[in-house]
Amino acid sequence: MDLAFIAAVFPKLLAGLPLTLSLAVLSLSGGAILALLLSGLRASSWLGAQFANFYVYIFRGTPLLIQIFLIYYGLAQFPALRHSLLWPLLREPYVCAVLALMLNDAAYTSEILRGGLRAVSSGAIEAAKVAGMSRPTMLRRIVLPLAFRQALPAYGAEVTSMVKATSLASVVTLMEVTGLARAEVSQSYRAIEVFLCAAVIYLVLVTLITRLVHWLEDRLSTHRSPALDRSPA
Amino acid sequence: MGEAFTLLGFGPEGWGHALLTAGLTTLAVSACAFACGLVLGTLCAWAKIAGPAALRRAADIYGVVLRGIPDLLVIYLFYFGGRQIVTAIANQFGHTGPVEISGFVAGSLAIGLISGAAQAEVLRGAFHAIPSGTLEAARVTGMRRWTMFRRIIAPQALRTALPGLGNQWQSVIKESALVSVTGLVETLRAVSVAANSTELPFLFFLAGGAIYLAITTVSGLVFRIAEWRAMRGQPAMRVGG
Numbered sequence A: 001m002d003l004a005f006i007a008a009v010f011p012k013l014l015a016g017l018p019l020t021l022s023l024a025v026l027s028l029s030g031g032a033i034l035a036l037l038l039s040g041l042r043a044s045s046w047l048g049a050q051f052a053n054f055y056v057y058i059f060r061g062t063p064l065l066i067q068i069f070l071i072y073y074g075l076a077q078f079p080a081l082r083h084s085l086l087w088p089l090l091r092e093p094y095v096c097a098v099l100a101l102m103l104n105d106a107a108y109t110s111e112i113l114r115g116g117l118r119a120v121s122s123g124a125i126e127a128a129k130v131a132g133m134s135r136p137t138m139l140r141r142i143v144l145p146l147a148f149r150q151a152l153p154a155y156g157a158e159v160t161s162m163v164k165a166t167s168l169a170s171v172v173t174l175m176e177v178t179g180l181a182r183a184e185v186s187q188s189y190r191a192i193e194v195f196l197c198a199a200v201i202y203l204v205l206v207t208l209i210t211r212l213v214h215w216l217e218d219r220l221s222t223h224r225s226p227a228l229d230r231s232p233a
Numbered sequence B: 001m002g003e004a005f006t007l008l009g010f011g012p013e014g015w016g017h018a019l020l021t022a023g024l025t026t027l028a029v030s031a032c033a034f035a036c037g038l039v040l041g042t043l044c045a046w047a048k049i050a051g052p053a054a055l056r057r058a059a060d061i062y063g064v065v066l067r068g069i070p071d072l073l074v075i076y077l078f079y080f081g082g083r084q085i086v087t088a089i090a091n092q093f094g095h096t097g098p099v100e101i102s103g104f105v106a107g108s109l110a111i112g113l114i115s116g117a118a119q120a121e122v123l124r125g126a127f128h129a130i131p132s133g134t135l136e137a138a139r140v141t142g143m144r145r146w147t148m149f150r151r152i153i154a155p156q157a158l159r160t161a162l163p164g165l166g167n168q169w170q171s172v173i174k175e176s177a178l179v180s181v182t183g184l185v186e187t188l189r190a191v192s193v194a195a196n197s198t199e200l201p202f203l204f205f206l207a208g209g210a211i212y213l214a215i216t217t218v219s220g221l222v223f224r225i226a227e228w229r230a231m232r233g234q235p236a237m238r239v240g241g
Helices: A003-014 A017-044 A046-061 A064-072 A093-118 A122-130 A135-172 A177-188 A191-219 B002-008 B016-050 B053-068 B071-092 B103-128 B132-140 B145-182 B187-198 B201-230
Strands: none
Touching: A003 A177, A003 A191, A017 A046, A017 A093, A017 A135, A017 A177, A017 A191, A046 A093, A046 B201, A064 A093, A064 A135, A064 B145, A064 B187, A064 B201, A093 A135, A122 A135, A135 A177, A135 A191, A135 B053, A135 B071, A177 A191, A177 B071, A191 B053, A191 B071, B002 B201, B016 B053, B016 B103, B016 B145, B016 B187, B016 B201, B053 B103, B071 B103, B071 B145, B103 B145, B132 B145, B145 B187, B145 B201, B187 B201
């Protein structure tokens, strides 16, 4: 292995990290909001539940890459859209990538949220009702926090899988870490060294996130551990 | 609307045949990748359960590394990296210029490697769900290790592993779309080509999505039936709800 070459490649690839992170953060936040809306829709009516189920079925049943292509290349088929005010936005690969990642993430997150909501014990809800809480207060103080804690391990896995999924944005010309690696390989023809460097960057990122989620899991279950005195209530 | 049917149909103007072949290629890549993953996953599960310490460590590292790297990068590594290695070897033997390698093989191996890490976890979980009494009974009757694996462990573990393996199969199908970057004409590649030449990208990517949805839906049903058959005669026990 040529260490000087690797030392030169690393900073070049790291230049794509901000874009990778911004894609991940934006699509995860958008996805989380959409997932909450989907959960609300599911609880609202039979028709809403059917729509939410159909949405999840479509987005989980097809590859993310085809969803990105459908938005990035597909929308150009409609002249009405091409002449609309939205077009300068929808023409941008960045916007399309975020949109596709966001819609895809919402489907997976809403399923995770569903599992978390199902795990909230009826006793907790009854207690909140008896205490005279209104529905929004109960949702905010009791149901969502409990569901969030329950869903955290699965959601952590979803966060790391979204970080990895941002690499697909390179296919629609975005120069995040994977995109820069592709460009570097087409210049130097040293695929193994360059892609391994990129892999190390993702691996470190994913490991950090996994640690963070574990730490958060510990923090949010202090009632199960004797170390209560760590956080003065 | 009529035009769309003509284009997607099997007539002389239609892309039906191309899309059908591409759908079958998707199935073939997925099947090869899944089989690779099953072999790797079984070996790793064995290493984690009963292997020597060094192998167990290696299996753990494999799992962590493959779960931390984007699928696309693994495919790039296999395809472009493989080409780099094969070219270097060929040049040693006097061949000049780059050597092409098969996108099908590189893609199947790459996705197999990704899926193997996940399948190892599914299989390990399934092994631990076997009641220890059954294993003891097998040992007491004097079964040899291979017989015990074939008659006792494999049938019971596979039954528990079925839902997890079904999920893995679904992921493999979706990951197979990434193999299109190697130029292999599977579903996504075929609809991209059709989208380009007809200038109807939305129609063809939508059709591509429908092909994937059909494959995932039908195989989901097949796994559901297999689970139902495997669970006959068992007390109702839902795995993973």
